[in-house]
Amino acid sequence: MIRLAGIRDIKGINRLLLQVQKVHSDIRPDLFKDGGKKYNDYELEEIIKNSETPIFVYEFDNMIVGYVFCIITNHHNETSFCNHKTIYVDDLCVDEKTRHEGIGTALYEYVLEYAKSIGCYNLTLNVWEGNDSAMDFYKGRDMKIQKVCMEKIL
Secondary structure (H helix, E strand, O other): OEEEOOHHHHHHHHHHHHHHHHHHHHHOOOOOOOOOOOOOHHHHHHHHHOOOOOEEEEEEOOEEEEEEEEEEEEEOOOOOOOOEEEEEEEEEEEOHHHOOOOHHHHHHHHHHHHHHHOOOOEEEEOOOOOOHHHHHHHHOOOOOOOOOOOOOOO
């Protein structure tokens, strides 16, 4: 079942945040600390309370086995960009024990429908270079590259 996250889901979300951190710290140990996580409990509570940052969770047998963090933005720029509403997928994770069972696809499609229902023009997200499984997942859902972020390590 996919539903909006509540405060009671923080423990399950934290367990998955650690898995995401491991993927990132394995790819980029120069940027991501092994064993860390993106948000603390207070930050998670604030995100959950904010209607502009919905978190949807996939619950199975009373356990959170997937989530998707979203950020809704309204672009109002008089000079260079067209006005539109965007939903940004800040993070999508499926428990490593339940991957390849359609949970990621279900979460992604749920967010697409949600975005359409609130009048979004597009869905955007970022994938770290080296996270080939995530890149393949999103390309398999007909996502296209919008822009490329580059770096030079000094």
